[in-house]
Amino acid sequence: MDKRLYSIETPCYVVDEKRLTENLVILRDVANRAGCKILLAQKAFSMFSVYPLIGRYLDGTTASGLFEAKLGNEEMGKETHVFSAAYMEKEFDEIVKICDHISFNSFAQWQKYGKKALDAGRSCGIRINPQHSTQEHGIYDPCAEGSRLGVTIENFRPVLLEGIDGLHFHTLCEQNSDALIETVAAVEEKFGEFLPQMKWVNFGGGHHITREDYDREALIDCILRFKEKYHVEVYLEPGEAIALNAGYLVTSVLDIVHNGIDIALLDASAACHMPDVIEMPYRPPLWQGGEPNEKAYTYRLAGATCLAGDVIGDFSFAQPLSIGDKLVFMDMAIYSMVKNNTFNGMCLPSIAVLHESGELNIIRKFGYEDFKGRLS
Numbered sequence: 001m002d003k004r005l006y007s008i009e010t011p012c013y014v015v016d017e018k019r020l021t022e023n024l025v026i027l028r029d030v031a032n033r034a035g036c037k038i039l040l041a042q043k044a045f046s047m048f049s050v051y052p053l054i055g056r057y058l059d060g061t062t063a064s065g066l067f068e069a070k071l072g073n074e075e076m077g078k079e080t081h082v083f084s085a086a087y088m089e090k091e092f093d094e095i096v097k098i099c100d101h102i103s104f105n106s107f108a109q110w111q112k113y114g115k116k117a118l119d120a121g122r123s124c125g126i127r128i129n130p131q132h133s134t135q136e137h138g139i140y141d142p143c144a145e146g147s148r149l150g151v152t153i154e155n156f157r158p159v160l161l162e163g164i165d166g167l168h169f170h171t172l173c174e175q176n177s178d179a180l181i182e183t184v185a186a187v188e189e190k191f192g193e194f195l196p197q198m199k200w201v202n203f204g205g206g207h208h209i210t211r212e213d214y215d216r217e218a219l220i221d222c223i224l225r226f227k228e229k230y231h232v233e234v235y236l237e238p239g240e241a242i243a244l245n246a247g248y249l250v251t252s253v254l255d256i257v258h259n260g261i262d263i264a265l266l267d268a269s270a271a272c273h274m275p276d277v278i279e280m281p282y283r284p285p286l287w288q289g290g291e292p293n294e295k296a297y298t299y300r301l302a303g304a305t306c307l308a309g310d311v312i313g314d315f316s317f318a319q320p321l322s323i324g325d326k327l328v329f330m331d332m333a334i335y336s337m338v339k340n341n342t343f344n345g346m347c348l349p350s351i352a353v354l355h356e357s358g359e360l361n362i363i364r365k366f367g368y369e370d371f372k373g374r375l376s
């Protein structure tokens with residue numbers, strides 16, 4: 001681990017430019033070989049100070065609504081896509097001005113907004129739900145029973161397809177290409193007759209393309225075959241894969257208490273600064289931290305908020321922890337700074353970049369005004 005991380009004021013998210021670039025090189029290579037376009041899904045990672053770097057490798061951004069669309073358009077440029085489960089009337093005029101592709105979650109939304117989008121020369125799509133679940137995490141499964149995301153084949157309205165250029169599906173989460181291949185088969189089975197009349201098909205996100213065990217050749221074959229069969233442009237819009245394993249959350253031990261177990265209180269909080277730890281739930285990797293009892297000294301690592309459940313997990317260390325020690329959580333670029341909050345009046349972690357040159361730059365610090373500014 002880079003020594004410079006241990007001299008930084010905590011708590012701080014640090015994005016590692018070298019690792020980010022390694023991911024981007026992989027994604028560019030996939031896009032070139034598959035002949036597809038790859039967008040950054042900003043929902044996972046919206047650190048706009050590195051958008052110029054990302055824009056050198058990817059084709060643009062996708063957004064879940066107006067604010068993300070504006071951010072992508074302002075800070076990266078290139079293609080700006082948007083999908084919202086339901087657009088807000090007061091926002092749509094601005095969306096139409098900046099978004100190249102606009103995907104709708106229902107035919108009612110298409111009927112309501114389609115003319116505005118087409119008049120502005122925008123390319124419109126319908127999100128479909130192939131009703132083929134490939135994962136267990138209910139809250140991250142858009143194909144789960146009762147899902148509001150995407151039009152099922154029962155509700156599909158072929159008579160309303162005039163003006164629609166594309167179909168969009170997003171059903172995966174942290175998955176390998178085998179899950180995509182199954183999903184594409186389900187899409188073809190249910191919606192295959194409509195594919196030849198499309199200009200593009202967006203395969204959504206959830207593709208863990210930059211993970212070590214990801215089968216990229218199978219992904220590329222799948223896209224090439226699809227393009228050849230239907231003569232469409234294929235888009236992927238991963239979020240996680242762009243900044244996977246490319247960031248850290250550096251934190252300090254504030255106090256150590258004992259209650260059946262040794263508990264280290266940190267200046268980083270699961271509830272505020274890594275909410276997926278509680279929501280998913282998952283155990284974040286910690287540099288030099290082992291499983292409980294794997295090394296000599298086991299501690300429960302916890303936030304300094306009043307929430308009893310603000311626990312990051314139990315980890316073991318070769319040496320006892322001391323107050324003031326710094327700990328480095330890994331894989332903290334994605335779904336972290338986009339989801340954090342100031343619950344309990346906790347300060348937001350600073351945001352820094354570790355440049356390829358070795359220089360460590362703090363880009364943004366937060367303070368009391370950020371807490372107060374979103375309340376009244």
Ligand SMILES: *Cc1c(COP(=O)(O)O)cnc(C)c1O
Pocket residue numbers: 041043044083170172173174204205206207237238239240241
């Ligand atoms: C969340 C989401 C993505 C990105 O998903 P990752 O799991 O971060 O790759 C892409 N498209 C849509 C529509 C999404 O909701």
